[in-house]
Amino acid sequence: MTKHLIKSLTLLAAALFLAGTPIQAQETSNARFTVHVVQRGENLFRIALKYNKFAEEIADANGITDSDSIAVGQRLIIPLPAGAPQEQITHVVSAGETLANIATAYDKSVSQLMELNRLAAADLIYVGQELTIADGDPIARVETTGSSQPSASNAGKATPVPAIAPDAGIRHSFSRTGDLSQVFVHTVQSGETLSEIGLRYNQTIDALARANNLADPGLLSVGQRLVVPGIRLPQLTRELPESVIAFTIDPLVFSAGRSGRIELLTTEPVTISGRFLGRELRVIAREAGKRHNILIGIPMFTELNVYPMTLELRNEFGQSTPIGANVQVIAGGYGRQTIRISDSELLAPEVEAEETALLALLTDRFTPERSWINSLSLPAAAPINAVFGILRSYNGSPFDRYHGGVDFAGAPGTSILAAADGIVVMVDRLHIRGNTTLIDHGWGLYSLYAHQDETLVQLGEVVATGQVIGTVGSTGRSTGPHLHWEVWLNGVNIDPMQWVREVFP
Numbered sequence: 001m002t003k004h005l006i007k008s009l010t011l012l013a014a015a016l017f018l019a020g021t022p023i024q025a026q027e028t029s030n031a032r033f034t035v036h037v038v039q040r041g042e043n044l045f046r047i048a049l050k051y052n053k054f055a056e057e058i059a060d061a062n063g064i065t066d067s068d069s070i071a072v073g074q075r076l077i078i079p080l081p082a083g084a085p086q087e088q089i090t091h092v093v094s095a096g097e098t099l100a101n102i103a104t105a106y107d108k109s110v111s112q113l114m115e116l117n118r119l120a121a122a123d124l125i126y127v128g129q130e131l132t133i134a135d136g137d138p139i140a141r142v143e144t145t146g147s148s149q150p151s152a153s154n155a156g157k158a159t160p161v162p163a164i165a166p167d168a169g170i171r172h173s174f175s176r177t178g179d180l181s182q183v184f185v186h187t188v189q190s191g192e193t194l195s196e197i198g199l200r201y202n203q204t205i206d207a208l209a210r211a212n213n214l215a216d217p218g219l220l221s222v223g224q225r226l227v228v229p230g231i232r233l234p235q236l237t238r239e240l241p242e243s244v245i246a247f248t249i250d251p252l253v254f255s256a257g258r259s260g261r262i263e264l265l266t267t268e269p270v271t272i273s274g275r276f277l278g279r280e281l282r283v284i285a286r287e288a289g290k291r292h293n294i295l296i297g298i299p300m301f302t303e304l305n306v307y308p309m310t311l312e313l314r315n316e317f318g319q320s321t322p323i324g325a326n327v328q329v330i331a332g333g334y335g336r337q338t339i340r341i342s343d344s345e346l347l348a349p350e351v352e353a354e355e356t357a358l359l360a361l362l363t364d365r366f367t368p369e370r371s372w373i374n375s376l377s378l379p380a381a382a383p384i385n386a387v388f389g390i391l392r393s394y395n396g397s398p399f400d401r402y403h404g405g406v407d408f409a410g411a412p413g414t415s416i417l418a419a420a421d422g423i424v425v426m427v428d429r430l431h432i433r434g435n436t437t438l439i440d441h442g443w444g445l446y447s448l449y450a451h452q453d454e455t456l457v458q459l460g461e462v463v464a465t466g467q468v469i470g471t472v473g474s475t476g477r478s479t480g481p482h483l484h485w486e487v488w489l490n491g492v493n494i495d496p497m498q499w500v501r502e503v504f505p
């Protein structure tokens with residue numbers, strides 16, 4: 001289905017390109033559109049009404065001569081008003097910068113940047129963070145340029161690409177009457193190669209090069225947008241019942257080691273249960289049972305594939321309705337590291353497995369009240385020197401282990417701060433993690449602080465965001481003083497920085 005869509009987008013782009021060239025040799029024209037999938041009971045008139053268009057405009061855009069001839073499942077191009085192209089601009093935070101001076105430098109306001117980057121507070125930025133200064137247009141769009149012949153060096157860029165950044169936090173909402181389908185696009189980050197991008201999406205270099213008409217797969221530029229073939233956006237497995245106002249899956253595809261959110265809005269109070277990746281989902285009911293949120297942690301070594309999510313809605317009269325969607329899981333793109341250590345330093349894997357199993361068990365307890373607001377705070381005022389998720393090979397072994405937290409290079413004695421309000425559910429000395437504190441933040445979310453010199457809180461103690469709970473040390477299996485910070489969601493170890501950058505649910 002995605003293939004067809006790419007094809008139709010490419011065809012339309014080619015048509016615009018041909019039509020535009022002779023008349024506007026100097027100018028850049030921008031045509032924007034979205035794609036509508038025809039649902040049962042719809043006609044051209046009703047679809048036009050939905051998008052504030054005339055039926056004739058849609059018929060014209062799709063070469064339809066007989067307005068009765070549209071079929072359920074048919075994809076229609078809906079033209080949108082042309083807009084100025086907006087480049088995505090990003091800024092990497094360096095030491096000593098504040099959001100206020102970054103905003104001034106780009107002629108933006110602090111609140112604009114906070115909104116664009118989903119920051120809960122202005123001081124939530126960190127060195128090395130990539131901030132979005134101006135966002136690309138999130139609506140599918142085709143750009144045609146006046147240049148007559150794409151040269152080898154810009155062949156990739158000349159390919160018209162609708163813009164959807166995978167990690168931009170764009171929500172994919174289903175409504176009962178329409179499904180706005182979009183092509184999945186990856187924005188090239190600094191230092192990325194086509195082979196790394198391929199690994200992340202489980203695609204060959206060849207497939208990516210072909211889909212993007214790349215003459216030289218070695219020539220990528222930062223910010224370049226690549227269509228990723230074979231990525232399926234969430235697809236409903238059955239029609240949504242009338243009572244569902246919105247069914248939102250965010251992000252569009254899930255990444256191993258990261259978190260996703262589901263939201264369901266209904267016209268009547270319902271009870272929801274469901275399963276995904278072989279686990280029972282923890283469904284949070286709000287607003288008298290008319291709003292439901294589900295937070296999902298994707299285990300790091302989940303096989304890259306498309307998985308069914310099945311949900312069951314039960315109303316107050318006991319009537320139950322199944323709904324479902326197929327959601328794709330891709331790799332997190334965390335990178336790899338080969339570590340050489342002496343055999344005596346190599347820890348028996350069973351010790352590690354035992355400790356991880358204990359934490360999985362403790363963090364699988366669900367507290368129905370949440371105590372965090374929007375996102376997590378950083379747990380130390382210190383530079384980050386190891387990120388979450390790097391796949392590790394020890395002395396040439398397979399890459400079957402990964403770094404399960406974020407390391408902060410704090411000097412010994414540096415304060416460790418609670419990342420959010422919560423309750424201390426464990427203070428213990430573990431083999432690998434040394435002096436460790438585990439805090440329950442509710443709704444299945446936990447944070448863990450390892451290798452501490454001193455722990456300053458007790459089991460059962462209620463803590464507040466930013467409260468000093470211990471000091472940086474080198475206890476347990478540690479090569480030097482640092483804080484190793486982990487986040488767990490419903491018994492799954494996940495990337496903590498996503499919870500610092502993004503707002504949940």
Ligand SMILES: [Zn+2]
Nearest residue numbers: 405406407484
């Ligand atoms: Zn670590």
